[in-house]
Amino acid sequence: MRFATGILIGALLTLARTPAAAQEAVAITNVSVIPMDRERVLADQTVLVRGGRIVAVGPAASVPVPADARRVDGAGKWLIPGLTDMHAHLFSDGPVPDSVAADELRIMLANGVTTARLMIGTPEQLPLRARVASGEIPGPTLFLASPQFAGRRYGEPHFNGVVVATPEEARAAVRQVADQGYDFIKLTLFISLPVYEAIVDEAARRGIKVIGHVDPQVGLARALAAGQQIEHLAMYFEAALRDGAPMTGSVSDYFIYRAANWESVDWLDDAKLDSLGRATAAAGVWSTPTLTFFKLAFGTGQPDSVIQARLDYAVLPDSLRRQMVAGRDYYWRNPPSAARRARYVEARNRIVRAIHQAGGRILAGSDSPELFLVYGWSLHRELQSLVEAGLPPYAALEAATRNPAEWLGTLAESGTVEPGKRADLVLLDADPLADIRNTQRIAGVMRAGRWHPAPELARMIDESAARIRASLP
Numbered sequence: 406m407r408f409a410t411g412i413l414i415g416a417l418l419t420l421a422r423t424p425a426a427a428q429e430a431v432a433i434t435n436v437s438v439i440p441m442d443r444e445r446v447l448a449d450q451t452v453l454v455r456g457g458r459i460v461a462v463g464p465a466a467s468v469p470v471p472a473d474a475r476r477v478d479g480a481g482k483w484l485i486p487g488l489t490d491m492h493a494h495l496f497s498d499g500p501v502p503d504s505v506a507a508d509e510l511r512i513m514l515a516n517g518v519t520t521a522r523l524m525i526g527t528p529e530q531l532p533l534r535a536r537v538a539s540g541e542i543p544g545p546t547l548f549l550a551s552p553q554f555a556g557r558r559y560g561e562p563h564f565n566g567v568v569v570a571t572p573e574e575a576r577a578a579v580r581q582v583a584d585q586g587y588d589f590i591k592l593t594l595f596i597s598l599p600v601y602e603a604i605v606d607e608a609a610r611r612g613i614k615v616i617g618h619v620d621p622q623v624g625l626a627r628a629l630a631a632g633q634q635i636e637h638l639a640m641y642f643e644a645a646l647r648d649g650a651p652m653t654g655s656v657s658d659y660f661i662y663r664a665a666n667w668e669s670v671d672w673l674d675d676a677k678l679d680s681l682g683r684a685t686a687a688a689g690v691w692s693t694p695t696l697t698f699f700k701l702a703f704g705t706g707q708p709d710s711v712i713q714a715r716l717d718y719a720v721l722p723d724s725l726r727r728q729m730v731a732g733r734d735y736y737w738r739n740p741p742s743a744a745r746r747a748r749y750v751e752a753r754n755r756i757v758r759a760i761h762q763a764g765g766r767i768l769a770g771s772d773s774p775e776l777f778l779v780y781g782w783s784l785h786r787e788l789q790s791l792v793e794a795g796l797p798p799y800a801a802l803e804a805a806t807r808n809p810a811e812w813l814g815t816l817a818e819s820g821t822v823e824p825g826k827r828a829d830l831v832l833l834d835a836d837p838l839a840d841i842r843n844t845q846r847i848a849g850v851m852r853a854g855r856w857h858p859a860p861e862l863a864r865m866i867d868e869s870a871a872r873i874r875a876s877l878p
């Protein structure tokens with residue numbers, strides 16, 4: 406009952422607070438639309454937005470522009486749905502003050518991210534989600550994973566989790582986070598099989614999805630059968646070791662920092678990588694491979710010159726820069742051989758290719774703000790990584806638009822450019838189907854009908870970056 410009342414009051418506040426700008430009409434004229442309903446480009450269109458919704462998409466010659474509409478010249482430009490980052494975190498979950506969250510979200514939005522799934526929930530994110538939904542904070546629509554479920558505490562002092570060591574604890578924890586209003590159950594480390602079974606069963610009763618890592622005690626086959634949505638390609642390498650391999654552990658997830666485990670990369674079986682991709686598709690399990698983060702962190706590396714040249718770097722407080730450099734150098738003081746790292750990257754790409762080719766579904770996630778890769782910029786890099794892995798540009802775009810909306814159950818609201826949908830849009834200066842890097846050439850972002858042209862986006866980034874940088878020493 407308490408929750409029903411809260412929802413009603415929330416809805417009334419939303420109506421009261423809907424900003425005037427969301428009510429104004431905007432017409433993006435003569436634009437090439439990539440609607441993402443199927444693979445096609447609609448040339449010379451007018452897209453009309455009013456009250457935060459797309460009200461018309463049609464040939465420029467046949468869609469009249471109302472006199473009160475603000476006109477955005479889309480000639481020579483491409484319009485895509487707003488992007489979704491399916492794997493994001495906030496610095497404000499950990500060391501950075503909570504007040505900085507609004508700036509973190511603002512930079513995501515300025516980079517075209519209009520929906521984000523935050524992957525380790527905190528109590529502070531629940532009101533944050535509501536403040537974004539009401540229009541009070543400009544930012545992506547938020548979906549919140551629960552605090553992490555883990556078999557024991559680790560990673561202090563920022564554990565942000567619930568210890569689930571027994572099936573009873575697991576069931577109680579599922580009920581608790583569902584009652585608190587989190588959208589998904591997020592699993593990380595040290596989950597035993599009995600605990601996993603209790604989580605999956607209780608989550609099914611509550612109608613809440615289970616997402617995250619796969620524990621070696623659970624294994625990939627069980628996670629696929631359970632229909633868990635899997636992050637980071639966790640446990641695929643363990644399942645893809647050649648018959649007769651002298652080890653069982655690998656480096657797909659937990660044990661990547663164990664130098665000895667890297668020998669397992671030599672024992673990966675391509676046929677098994679491919680068949681696991683097919684099994685994923687057959688199980689209907691959707692995958693967020695977070696290719697960029699793992700490739701750059703553990704495959705190719707990120708030298709100082711590369712990091713410092715990125716726009717991301719300007720956002721980072723000095724103390725976080727130092728922490729990240731220390732984290733990077735811990736791994737790279739004794740790195741695996743170049744051959745093994747190259748094989749590691751290619752094997753991960755191969756799994757993604759196999760999932761896609763078998764008709765499985767990929768979700769784009771950046772793991773921002775891990776290791777110098779932050780807010781939105783990192784999602785564009787993930788699209789590039791998906792194409793490098795062998796996905797056509799259209800499929801990479803689907804992974805950040807239509808697929809997330811389908812998985813989140815919000816396709817009626819978002820994910821494509823069609824009348825009736827919330828006006829979450831990104832206008833590009835060049836065709837992303839010709840070159841996926843063109844998603845980075847942003848001419849403007851529209852969020853729930855509110856138009857932000859490129860100069861305003863640049864200002865938003867500068868202001869928010871300055872505040873984030875100043876929030877810690």
Ligand SMILES: [Zn+2]
Pocket residue numbers: 492493494524772
């Ligand atoms: Zn993560």
